[in-house]
Amino acid sequence: MTWSIVARDPETGHFGIAVASRFFAVGAAVPYMRGGIGAVATQAFVSPLYGTEGLAMLGEGRSPREIIDHLTGRDDGAQQRQLHLIDAGGRNAAFTGTKCIDWAGHIVEDNVSVAGNMLAGPQVLDRTLETYRQHASLPFADRLLSAMDAGEAAGGDKRGRQSAALVIYRDQDHAWLNIRADDHTDPLAELRRLYAVAQERYLHVAETMPTRDNPHGMIDRTEIDRKIAGLEAQRAAEGRQSASFATPWTPT
Template sequence: MTWSIVARDPATGHLGIAVASRFFAVGAAVPFMRGGIGAIATQAFVSPLYGTDGLTLLAEGHAPDAVIAILTDRDDGCQQRQMHLIDGQGRNAAFTGEKCVEWAGHLVDENVSVAGNMLAGPRVISETLRVYKETASAPFAERLLAAMEAGEAEGGDKRGRQSAALKIYRDQDYPWLDIRADDHPDPLGELRRLYAVAQERFLHVVETMPTRANPHGLTDRRLIDEKIAALETARIAEGRPSPSFATPLKPA
């Protein structure tokens, strides 16, 4: 019912998952991540335990292929399931059960894997991987979105479109970016819009949040307010409309 890309940016160690499906709220079911630990996509006849327990196993030091073996060996339904994952070191692995609905399969490459089931054909995942690898100079989020758009252009989920999600974790247990289109006729296009909205304010605010290395974060909010105001002024001066649906900002 789904295809997804799971990746690690080798330059930063950031982890990301992008996913799309003809299924409601795929972002609530497929992606699981912990900063610095790993990223797991569990799909087809989804087992959330592949995500939750898989992250625990990665945190304990198990390699991705061992995680797959442990999770599938204890699961009588594993042949209806699919999963792929990467750890914080860039080691990755994938599994596609023999009973997954065709077309189903996966591709694993350095620091990235793509997997899907109920797809229009194998080119969905091969094009997703190709575009991801060919956009290495682009920002991580944009690479993931471009890759998924390439897969959609090859037919994507053979049943149609409904939802999509993009998650990126840096080195913390909370996401740097977590956006979803749960029920939309063009979910990947909606993710593009949401990513553009996030760049107006949200991602700048995230940069100020406390981390383990700096539990205070940025304590002077005037600095971030001034930066956001300057970006907004520049946008208006250039005549660029905001992609946001938010109502006009009222004075505090």
């Protein structure tokens, strides 16, 4: 009922998962990540334990293949499940149970894997991965979204569309970006809109947040306020409307 891409940006070490499905709130069920540790996608007949325990084992330094063997080997329902994951060194592995609904399968390459079930056919994964490879010059988020758009154009989930999500972790335990369209007629297009909204303000504010190396973050917000105001002025000068549905704010 789902297909997803799990990737590590080799230049930055950042992790990303993009996923789409004809299922409600797929972003609440599939992606698990931790900065500097790894990323896990658990799908088909989802087991949240594959996500939580998979991440814990990645944190212990265990290999993706070893983790898959451990998790599926103790699970009587494993043949109805699908799992793919990657670690901080770019090692990855995938598993598709024999009872996953056709079409189902996965592809694993350096620093990226794609997996899906209940798809229109293998071309969905082929086009997703091909487009990801072809767009190496794009920012990581755009690259993941372009890959998913290509998979959708190739047929996507054979039942239709409902939800999608994009999650990116940098080097922290919290997400740098986590956007979801939980119930939408065109969820990937909605993700594009949400990503555009995030670029207007949110992602700039995210750069000011405290980190392990800098627990204070940016205390003086003057610089970030100036940057956001400049972006808003540029958008207005170009005649572009905000992508946001937020109500106008009038300072008092």
